Amino acid sequence: MTPMIDVTFQLITFFVFTLNFSEAVTDDRIQLPMSQLAKPAEGPPADPITLQVMNDSRVIYAGEPVSLEDIGGYLENEKRVMIAAGKEPNAATMVIRADGRSRTGDVQRLIAVCQEKGFERFVLRAEYDERR
């Protein structure tokens, strides 16, 4: 019995240490491009709005795939939320997690839609590549 309890406590310790409360938005449908310089920032960006571009040209917004034509309406809501909170829309950071296989034109169209709504801060997210 004692060895089993030992092992079990080892397991508990392992899982406790790997517990991760980060609320970073991730999605299995997106394969981020790899980059050696994609070092994590110190903290999450201010007021992040995550938009994920899939390689079929749709955008995942709040977990749901939305077409590029419809994303403007959702961003209009985000803009109202920002204004209601007493902030300028360009205080928000648009976190763009685009699939490495998606079309650059789609990413650029998405950026253009965001700009139309007054969002002007963008970061492009990539996966850290440890190979040298």
Next chain:
Amino acid sequence: MTPMIDVVFQLITFFMLTLKTVVTEGDFDIKMPRGTAAGAALDDPLPPVRVRMTAGPGGERTSLTMNGQNVADFDELRSRIIDLVGTGPGSNADRTEIELDCDPGLTYDNVIRAITAVSGKVEPDGTVIDLIKKIKFAPPKK
């Protein structure tokens, strides 16, 4: 003893189910203000470096040019950027801006590789030499 083991297994189950394997992710800032007044953001700017990438029908990169000159690959692009702006004190990297001009069909992976090439160099010992951090997209062509 048995109740304790019960609780311990509950705990194990909870921690197992909440386990998330995260890969390290990082961000690249891009400067995309509305309008075309982007150059005004830099003090004493040097002419922007224009990186153009064309795409074939499948989205693969067919050419890579920097200020109109052909570049073989992203490593060569990086060494040309280093030749242009220099590194260390006296580097012009802070005053230079990159404008990425890509065909709409190009796979996005190439964009991140180009941004990686122009924004820094990883030395064999792991230190990073910063290059140009101001990056924007050229206005999309219709």
